[in-house]
Amino acid sequence: MRPTDIRVPDYFHKVVDCQWACPAHTPVPEYIRLIAAGRYSDAYMVNWESNVFPGILGRTCDRPCEPACRRGRVEQEPVAICRLKRVAADYKDDIRGRLPKVPAAKNGKRVALVGAGPAALTVARDLLPLGYGVVAYDQESRAGGMIRTQIPAFRLPEAVIDEETGYVLGMGLEARFGQRVESMKALLAEGYDAVFVGTGAPRGRDLEIPGRREAAAHIHIGIDWLASVSFGHIDKIGKRVVVLGGGNTAMDCCRTARRLGGEDVKVTVRSGFEEMKASPWEKEDAMHEGIPILNYLVPKVFTHDNGKLTGVTFEKVAARYDDQGRRSLLPTGEPDVHLPCDDVLVAVGQENSFPWIERDIGIDFDRHGMPVVDAATFQATLPGVFFGGDAAFGPKNIIWAVAHGHQAAISIDQFCHGDDIRRRPPAAVRLTSQKMGIHQWSYDNDIILDRRYPVPLRDKIIALKSIKVEVELGFDRKLGYAEAERCLNCDVQTVFTDKQCIECDACVDICPMDCITFTENGEEQELRSRLKAPAENGSQDLYVSDALKTGRVMVKDEDLCLHCGLCAERCPTGAWDMQKSIIQLLRAGPSCRSS
């Protein structure tokens, strides 16, 4: 193998698994250290820079970081990254003075945002400090988009949404709320320098099976129903409720139904339990509230009696896989199952919907009705029009919407300055030694053996009484500290200088995870098989040095490194050093412009 070039910014970024997995590349270990130090406001601001909604995401994020967390590979459970984010939000001081200052002199450019959800607000947050005039349209009367309409208050209190959307609104966003944009053509005619579409995936998919029309009064589309609950238009539901669907919306629907009078609430899914789209923790939360999840049931008929819904009939299926591993659900031939109920909530998916965009103005749509959007620049086929969030590539989640927003803001800023929007400067990485003394490091390198701490919950009886009572209490400061200490500080990198190495084996002997081997060089696959511990996780890189004095090379498998720094402590020559890698992320502004 060729020696690893650690100057390539992605090399060490990938070692920070959580940050690499986060669409917005939040520097997770950095803010977790700040939480451990009790510097909650600082931890909050590190988050805010990256993901704009730490308090919201600390309760609702889809957490791509946690399955990636190295801790999950070296023991069992990842660090509770998401809920630590909430700790930062819960215990911070007033941070309003630390938000970016918006210049009084504007740059004369005006940008329209269609929708005021997470993607659009991220664009506003990035462009307002640059002096842009930003106008946001939303059909609802308040900002937040799906954050406000689709996430029930028992998971995310309204005050948190108000606070964090308020930070962006307070930067001088011109809000035209309660105004639905009915024509893109008309909007473009208003002469904006750029338009960003962040309208989400606002249409819940329906289920056209027999009985749908007859029993319509008691069959609700999940996201519409959640929005109505959120705005107080609906405050009760029948005692027996069947929720159709296996995504996170289905989980929100069933748990909301439990709080509005549903006593016998069931979730049914077509697939197997394991393949459900809902996050594992959301399934757990639903089951914890006494909601069974029944799998391999395909809805066949809504049964009704003179227009009154009486239940749903399901066909039982089983999963079969063909040679290529493709799954099909085939009827088992067992008798159909009938679940009697008073109401049905349909949460079988969401769709985009752009009836307001004229098809003859240069914005191309594909055959699925989705806009043709560049995956890197987020620009549509009409220059100056950008899409982001669920509106760009279909339903994902908040953190993806934020990531899209940041990228779209860069494009918009470049576009408004006449730059080539496809040109992105490379991300920079800065390495700083953490050595303070012979055996002192500026990070806590002791490895705590504590297992993941569960987040304290409110008593179930109280929690199920009201839609407004937040179920999770969040970590208190003490638990937050204990959980923060589980973080392995993967951003403090093991940096090897081959010129210094005398091949004394001290690092090999001390490494608790057998990561380090001195051996003859070879091809990667072959090399992986003959390390001190075989490097079987191909998704994790090998760090290979140049040839050493004996002709061997140092090979470090990054996979299970605890970042404990013992290799550097035992190294007599300083060939190993622990250096913090700071990935400098791109943000809209002069650093991304050519002039």
Add this chain to the structure above:
Amino acid sequence: MTYLAKPKLHHPKLPVNRLGYTRRDYEGAVSTLCAGCGHDSISAAIVQACFELDLPPHRIAKLSGIGCSSKTPTYFLGNSHGFNSVHGRMPSVLTGANLANRELIYLGVSGDGDSASIGLGQFAHSMRRGVNMTYIVENNGVYGLTKGQFSATADKGSKSKRGAVNNDSAIDLVTLAIQLGAGFVGRGFSGDKAQLVPLIKAAIEYPGAAFIDCISPCIAFNNHAGSTKSFDYVRAHNEAVNRLDFIPAGGEITMQAAPGSLSEVPMPDGSVLRLRRLSEDHDPTDRTAALNYLRQREAQGEIVTGLLYLDPEPDDLHAHLHTVPAPLNRLGDAELCPGSAALERINAALR
């Protein structure tokens, strides 16, 4: 030194031996020696050897004297018996322990000062008595704890870190051990575990006095140009005479080598020492030839490593003394005090 304990977490696929232990279960406290000390590598090799031999940690006794090397038993085999004796007196304490309980596995850990200076006499007598043990000298040619004076194993003409030249002759513990009657004599290098681990395994299984001189560079005081015990010097002058493979009793022989260069030495317990000769002139089972060979190579400035001498018919102190097979510490009053009738008989026989 390191202030942190080595984290308990280990590689999820760390192998387990026949006793259900991982290698990590044979470790001790975290080392307080200087970073990069060769002694730590020897500790790691001992850990690896005991793990691979499936030794029950509570059946091992590790004894040492005074010095950097003699501190190391704290850093391996944390669940074994240990004794830090007086400077240079490890061999007699070990001999006593071995006499009292012949069933334990004895590991004597010493250094060049402990064994070649203050304890030279003790070393000599334990060798000639054939105490069943593995005696490892962690040899760095320097007094590290007192800031780098030459030890008795420092080569004549080698230079100290401050530039002083050593004018005294070096004591070669390997030659001494062979002359004094040790049944198993080898030399290793802390920087080559592939050679050292099988050597330690074979020494532990050898039922007699087994001696290993292990060159172990002192990073702080003896790893400079002019030293003959530095990493660079040892690597440049290392002359391995053989590669050793220890095959436990009933174990499968998997190693393949060119015929003619292989020799197998069966051990009394059914295990086999398999030697792949790298030098055709060296016969490890011939004491005189081995001594001659060592002299020749060393005269040419080579550091000869590997299994240097092996007595294929081992015996030990207990055999010399005709002791009973049961450990002496387990003999009760009935065995030790045969009664006045027996005393009468003995007295009568002497009249």
